[in-house]
Amino acid sequence: MSDPIDRLLDAAESGKSIIKNRDILHFTYIPNTIQHRNSEQEQVTQSLLPILKHSRPSNLLVYGKPGTGKTLVVKKVLNKIQERVEKSKFPIKLIYANSKEETTLYGLLVSFGRQLGMNDKELPGTGLAISEVFKRILNNIDESKINAIFVIDEIDYLAQLVSKTGKDILYQLTRANERLKQGSLTLVGISNDLTFKEKLDPRVISSLGEEEVVFTNYNVEQIKKILEERIDEAFIPNSVEDPALNLCAALAGGEHGDARRAIDLIRVAGEIAERQQSEKVSQDHVREASLKIEENKEETSLKSYPLHEKLVILAIMKAGGSSTGEIYSSYKGLCKIVGRDELTQRRITQMLSEIELSGIISGRLIHQGIHGRTKKYKLTISSEMIKKTFKDDLTLQDII
Template identity: 35%
Template sequence: MTKNSNIFQGELSKSTVFLNKDIITPHYMPKKLPFREKQIEEMVSSLSNSLKNQKSDNLFIYGKTGTGKTSTTRFVLNQLKNFAEEQKASIETVYVNCRNYNSKYKVLSKIIANFYPEKEFTGFSSSFVYEKMTNFVEENNTQLIIALDEIDKLKELDDLIYSLTRANDELNKGGIGLIGISNQLTFKDKLDPRTKSSLCEKEMVFPPYNAEEIRAILNGRIKKAFKPETVEESAINLASAIASKESGDARTAVMLLLRAGEQADKNKTEKITDKEVQKARKKVEEQIIFDMISTLPEQEQLVLYTIANLTIHTKGVKRLGKENEKAMLLSGEIYDEYNKMAKNFEEKPVSQKWFGQYLTELNMYGLINSTISGKGQRGTARIIQLVFDPVQIKKTIEKELNR
């Protein structure tokens, strides 16, 4: 090996279309959020009480995936925190993703870790941690704003919301305001009425983006993410059209361009054209499906898992489906199998009525196809067919359920 050649040298000198790849990843927090001005304004108004040291309204945010709920909330909380510092107002903001912190204890611990970053609180009880939190709020006369993102993932939701709401009645000083965020359509309807009325004092919907809006969002990020003139106009249009047609989801659009860029680098084309976007499409679609599955509530995952499992093992393919099609299953047989599965995973199975609701939702998300087959012994029988690869789906859900 000559003196100047290092094994990393080649990697650095490879040509690339990216200027700053980070900016076109879904995790990047953009500093500007076009088309969310109205939502930002509403959030500001409902949080503004905290600047007067009054409890802010609790807020429930709902919107489909990729509509900017997380980015907007984090942006607003950051702005609030900065402004409070300027104004010397005692405000604390905590963002919690309930997918990672999915129990009352985990959420409360995450909150106090914010107040006492140097201390370890593992091994204490929920009530100890709760008291630590309320003491901090009272002693510092703080308005605490807690954002619970992907709140549908919380296991002891009613209990947690009840505790946090009750805290406000008991506090002599300071207050606690909540922001709940979900992309689950029917989540609100499943809440205990008391939880619902406290959490949803105010509600906000984030609508899907249209193609025009997605194009503008992409253009805003492309300028900083890619080298000049590497992304063709028609490629941007195509990515926007795909993302808006499928879901109005900005994440899909961002990922399409990211993968298209990687494709261009791999093939050393130095340009992103329609061809690269088309290639990226399949990869992104797969990823979106599996991301979507992992955000489903556990019980719904279990229903889908049962369907995937039956699809793999049912010899009845010829019974109802065509030879090379996926098995067509009857809702009744899925329900029976689901009851067994629930036991295996130590989950309490839901009633037949809820089970039917889950099938409706899975159908709506495009994960299964459901058709009515007429009246059966146990009400309306439905024929169910899985849309995507059962083996992949099973693997994804196994990972989720064993967390």
């Protein structure tokens, strides 16, 4: 019986692989043709066209559920504009940041500054007030006479940061041109949350949503066509069985038409098939990939939480399907064990609502007659998953 390590290394050395180009199966890949999105491409291009005519475009909001091609289309339009701008003397800067990846307002603004070419001396990575960081960015735009387009992907996360900190950077961004003598700043917001605007200050809504483009969900047939195109480019011929392709499209199409999930599924299924040294990707590989992706998504989400959110999740786990008051009592006990000052019950109630949005916990209102109403929470994932994810956190080891 051959050694399992040698067997896998031999297969890798011999070049036995059914995936010939993995980059095509990554969500950052921008295909030459974006299927089923001609109208949306035209709308985004028309919104940003004024920049080529040496004038400032309107602020633009792009909406749609995850995996509907929003970021793909915006990036493709920006790339096309960039190609033409390089031949022009009109100074344009196209800047992109994902507010979900930047955990602080400061980090997001520094990301913009770095892409404008500002060094650590001009814009330190820490230590300034948010207002000072913003002022320096605007001074840079003014002095360089730059016409900047700031693209903020997952802008709903920035709105959450604004509500937590009370520093309304969105309002300042939308009104930046009032402070600029030369150059300009246009904001392009991309949001997965169709109700995103309802959470904003009315002053921001009027200036941010000057133009809007809504991306509708893909249907199963459209996802199948997108997958076929990616499979043709990424896999060797005839290495993905038709039932596997159909299952990928059905699984992703059933979940609000998420093409990104479909592409992830076929990529992970292909990797599983390769590890098993199968010559074709089958339905079983797709089912295995689906389970693996769900598990990884939950782990990544849990690991991203700050300490007190983790303590709240553990409090729910230990209290088990309990009311806000019972969870808070459990949380206070955990704070004592790990030697941390507890937050107020009001703040923990806010946290519960925020965690509920992620889908890791679910809550329902319970009517208690003359005692009014209370909300009861329970985990939507297993206790084992939480213990497994938190076990490497030294602060939590005594309470898991």
